[in-house]
Amino acid sequence: MHTSGVRGPFDLPGALKDAGLVAGIVVLLTLGLVGFRVQDISSGPALVTRFDDVAAAAVLAFAGRLGIALLRAQRPLPVLVAALACAIGLTLVLSHSALAESSGLAQQILPFASPVVNWTIALAAWVLGARAAWLLWHAASPLDAQAREAREARMDRLGARVQDWARYVGPLLLGIAVVLPFLPWIDRRLLDIAILVVTYIMLGWGLNIVVGLAGLLDLGYVAFYAVGAYSYALLALHFDLGFWICLPFAGIMAAFAGILLGFPVLRLRGDYLAIVTLGFGEIVRIILLNWYTFTKGPDGLSGVPRPTFFGLPFSANPPEGEASFHSFFGLEYSPLDRIVFLYYLILGLALLTNLFTLRIRKLPVGRAWEALREDEIACRSLGVHPRNTKLTAFAIGAMFGGFGGSFFATRQGFISPESFTFIESAIILAIVVLGGMGSQIGIVFAAILLIGLPEVFRELNQYRMLAFGLAMVAIMVWRPRGLLAHREPTVRLSGAPRSAAAPAQETRA
Amino acid sequence: MSAPGTPLLAVEHLTMRFGGLVAIDDVSFEAPRAKITAIIGPNGAGKTTVFNCLTGFYQPTAGRLALHHPQRGEYLLERMEGHAIPARAGVARTFQNIRLFPGMSVLENLLIAQHNVLMRASGYTFGALLGLGSYGAAERRAIEHARYWLDRVGLVERADWNAGNLPYGDQRRLEIVRAMCIDPVLLCLDEPAAGLNPRESAELNALLGFIRDQHKVTLLLIEHDMSVVMGISDHVVVLDYGRKIADGTPAAVRSDPAVIRAYLGEPETEAPS
Numbered sequence: 001m002h003t004s005g006v007r008g009p010f011d012l013p014g015a016l017k018d019a020g021l022v023a024g025i026v027v028l029l030t031l032g033l034v035g036f037r038v039q040d041i042s043s044g045p046a047l048v049t050r051f052d053d054v055a056a057a058a059v060l061a062f063a064g065r066l067g068i069a070l071l072r073a074q075r076p077l078p079v080l081v082a083a084l085a086c087a088i089g090l091t092l093v094l095s096h097s098a099l100a101e102s103s104g105l106a107q108q109i110l111p112f113a114s115p116v117v118n119w120t121i122a123l124a125a126w127v128l129g130a131r132a133a134w135l136l137w138h139a140a141s142p143l144d145a146q147a148r149e150a151r152e153a154r155m156d157r158l159g160a161r162v163q164d165w166a167r168y169v170g171p172l173l174l175g176i177a178v179v180l181p182f183l184p185w186i187d188r189r190l191l192d193i194a195i196l197v198v199t200y201i202m203l204g205w206g207l208n209i210v211v212g213l214a215g216l217l218d219l220g221y222v223a224f225y226a227v228g229a230y231s232y233a234l235l236a237l238h239f240d241l242g243f244w245i246c247l248p249f250a251g252i253m254a255a256f257a258g259i260l261l262g263f264p265v266l267r268l269r270g271d272y273l274a275i276v277t278l279g280f281g282e283i284v285r286i287i288l289l290n291w292y293t294f295t296k297g298p299d300g301l302s303g304v305p306r307p308t309f310f311g312l313p314f315s316a317n318p319p320e321g322e323a324s325f326h327s328f329f330g331l332e333y334s335p336l337d338r339i340v341f342l343y344y345l346i347l348g349l350a351l352l353t354n355l356f357t358l359r360i361r362k363l364p365v366g367r368a369w370e371a372l373r374e375d376e377i378a379c380r381s382l383g384v385h386p387r388n389t390k391l392t393a394f395a396i397g398a399m400f401g402g403f404g405g406s407f408f409a410t411r412q413g414f415i416s417p418e419s420f421t422f423i424e425s426a427i428i429l430a431i432v433v434l435g436g437m438g439s440q441i442g443i444v445f446a447a448i449l450l451i452g453l454p455e456v457f458r459e460l461n462q463y464r465m466l467a468f469g470l471a472m473v474a475i476m477v478w479r480p481r482g483l484l485a486h487r488e489p490t491v492r493l494s495g496a497p498r499s500a501a502a503p504a505q506e507t508r509a
Numbered sequence: 510m511s512a513p514g515t516p517l518l519a520v521e522h523l524t525m526r527f528g529g530l531v532a533i534d535d536v537s538f539e540a541p542r543a544k545i546t547a548i549i550g551p552n553g554a555g556k557t558t559v560f561n562c563l564t565g566f567y568q569p570t571a572g573r574l575a576l577h578h579p580q581r582g583e584y585l586l587e588r589m590e591g592h593a594i595p596a597r598a599g600v601a602r603t604f605q606n607i608r609l610f611p612g613m614s615v616l617e618n619l620l621i622a623q624h625n626v627l628m629r630a631s632g633y634t635f636g637a638l639l640g641l642g643s644y645g646a647a648e649r650r651a652i653e654h655a656r657y658w659l660d661r662v663g664l665v666e667r668a669d670w671n672a673g674n675l676p677y678g679d680q681r682r683l684e685i686v687r688a689m690c691i692d693p694v695l696l697c698l699d700e701p702a703a704g705l706n707p708r709e710s711a712e713l714n715a716l717l718g719f720i721r722d723q724h725k726v727t728l729l730l731i732e733h734d735m736s737v738v739m740g741i742s743d744h745v746v747v748l749d750y751g752r753k754i755a756d757g758t759p760a761a762v763r764s765d766p767a768v769i770r771a772y773l774g775e776p777e778t779e780a781p782s
Contacts, residue, residue: 359638364620364627367613371621374610381564381604382622383596383691489614491648493656493668 015069023062030054053112060121067128076132083129090122169441177347181340191339193455195346195411199404200451202350204431204443205357206400211429212438213357213366214393215373216266217274220281221428223261224254224398226288226420228405233301233415234294243307247406254402255395257284262394266387269376281425288417300416306338307345307410314338346407353400354440360396362490369393370438427451438487515577517542517727518563518695523572525558525751532558534751535572540695540744542579545721545728547738547759550748551771556731557605559748560697563729564602565591576600578694596625601688602697605731607680611673615664615683618672619655620648622690627651658686662716678709682716689720695727696720702734710734714741739763747771 031054039048067079093110110118180186180194203225210218231250235241265276288295295301306314312325314337325337360366368389371379376386409415431450435442516539525533533555540546548556561567563574563586574586576598584598594600610618620627630647659665662682667675672683681701688696701717702710718741720726732738738745738759745762747755749771755762762768 356638363631363638363644364624365631365633367617367621368624370613370617371610374612375608377566378604378608378610379621380566380591381595381602381608382624382687383592383594384621384624385592385596487612489617489669491616491620491652492614493616493652493659493665 010070010073010075015066015073018069019062019065022065023058026061027054027058030057056112064124064128067132071128071131071135074135076135080129080132080136083125083132087122087125087129090118090125094118094122173441173444174351181343188336188339191336191343193452195339195343196455197447197451198343198346198350199407200428200431201444201447202346202353202407203401203404203428204435204447205350205353205440206397206404207428208432208435208438208440208443209357209360209369209400210393210397211432213361213373214369214390214397216390216393217270218277218394218397219274219422219425219429220261220277220279220284221397221401222420222422222424223281223284224257224401225405225408225424226284226417227254227257227398228402229409229415229420230288230295230301230405231402232406232409233304236305237301237303243305243406243410244310247403250406251399251402254405255399257402258395258398259391262391266390266394278422278425281420281422285417285420288420295417298416298418300414300418301409302414304409304413304415306413307341309341314341342407342411346411349403349407353403356396356400357440365389365392367490515542516540517577517579518729519573519575519577520559520563521573521575523559523562523574524570525555525562525567526570532751533562533569533748536748536751536753538746538753538756540727540729542727543721543725544743545717545730545741546744546746547730547732547742548746548748549732549738549762550754553750554748555751556748557699558751560602560699560729560731562587563594563697564600565589565594576695595691595693599692599694600697601691601693601695603684603688603699603701605699605703607684609672609680609684609687611671613672614669615659615672615675616652616655616668618683618687619658619690620651622687623651623654625691655690658689661719662686678705681705681709682713685716685720689724689726693726695729697729697731699731700733701730702732702737705734707736710737713737717741 034057035049035051035054037048037050038045040046063082067083070076070079090110112118112121177198181191186194203221207218207221210216210221228250231253232243232246235246235249236243261277261280265273265280268276289297291297308314309325312328314325324333325331325341331337361370368379368384369392371384372386372389379389380386408419412419427450431443431446434450435444435446518540520539521537523533523536524531536555536559538546548559550556558567562569562572565586569587572587576584576586578584578599581597581599584594586594586598586600589598595602610621613621627644627647631644656665656668659668662679662685664675664679664683664686667679672680675683681704685696685698685701688698698717702713705713714737717728717730721728730738730742742759745755745757745759746753747762747765747768754767754771755765757765
């Protein structure tokens, strides 16, 4: 081993104590959640104890923590041996039982019944082993402060480069997005996931105007989404209007709701504004729930018209004498047509949001938003009207939320207040923050990560949200300022060599 | 319109109370046109409060703040909203602790100072979004304006840097030229020389002199650095405990017994420090 230089004395009792502490916390956490379980048996519900699982979790946590402590102290060899043994053993057992379609062996040896948990443990062991091997190979310690800073700088540079590449990555992603429905392995399920992801990308871009550019923490964005959805549904149901006519109305109504909320609350800042917007989101939901004569309350609105291809419905058997999409174009009827159309619809709306944001960032109002985010008092001293400027950001963000909402209504065909709970606001905000505040392409990646991953892993049932949590924790640990937190100036003095500016741009305080 | 002899700014009986505390007590002074007026005084004398009243951050308890704009006529600043004072009356200010937009580039900082001009040029956003009007030309003019001022303080090379990454002295100068970008008639500088070394202080003096002489801007200056105050001001107002205790040319103020007493204390009551 050639790690002599950085190797300090290893504090074994300390490490054991630390690992014991972690194991204790795991026991405390899992005792209630995992240790007891109500099970239906013939004589009624009974409490079943699973203390063996709790013990196994504690032992695993102890071993893992000890391994990390050893890695930090530059002693990778024992970790490598143990982790690799563990990983190989687990993988063999698990793949054997997966191939043999019988979980007999795995169930006998392994403490946990669920293959997902077992695979996760195997993966963790592999990661730990790989880390140890890497450490053994490279002498330097990657975990000390200096290295972390270096990594931070490296990731910053990466962020800058990705921003640079955005010129190429953007069109590339766009190209993939455009041909996506025609790729051979795309089925209905994947297309539905794609629609969902693009919806969240659009909502993320909309909220980005408010949170990322203007720096107004809005925890009630879903209220505008709801206003848009109900505007479309009610207009379409009562006045028999088409989607394309309702869309601008839904946007205007949502923007109006944004202004209505904005006027009284925009003199608040930071946390206070966040709390008021949170309250507003709930108020809107509760109004929708209780104003039965107008919104049908908890029953929701059903029969919201599906979108038509400029008047041509996507139905197998159109009413007599009317053409439908497939008959008009002389195609065979396919239920996928409507999904593909919905996909392109939301893609178009999302691109509109993006183009709008890119354009307005370079206009005075967009710059004033960013200036307000940076320093409101300085803005006032320069003659920028803070309230009006914030109101425009709020209204425009709300408008895109409203567009998203009417798309949601036409896609689902049924809306109820259930769909507009706080968790939706939280997810959209998470996408914006994790993507890197103000970064358009970062939001795309964050949405794919946060919405796409859990959807892909839908088979995992209750563990699905683990993927969501894992993605969030990972980003917060490795990129606390967001995936791609890097800002390009909206205007340059000379069309200019980046060389002079580059060193300064990379280390934004 | 006002006669050439009238001062640009007339502060009359300005009083500012915070609850029971009287921060400014019946202060009156004038700032002559295209001259540098320094406001000095010990810490807590109410200098920054005067600025905050002038620029709309505080609503004065009593008094009149009359600004005679050479083109646009008279404004009563105490009746205007905070953001309208720079936008309409043309009063710009800087802050004791620098307030730039640190995450934005130097050039962007200067463009935000021209926000109202650019907003009009962009047809309040709608025109420029639809590609109407001549927003491009207006933006180029604004950039040229910014370049002119960057040139004055030697920051052209760093125009695309993030403002927060500039050295301290450059940040001070940038804040001053950013205030100049709104084309003010009155520029209020709150301790512009704080934290500058002697060479930077001398450069600052030159810049302030240039602004006064070439652009005919009236300056109000809060400063502790006496080399700046005595070097460039044409007129000095001394405040102590919210009251004006002296008003005159630098030389007259320097030898005023009341000023000496305020700064050094009275011999018989001087407490050991």
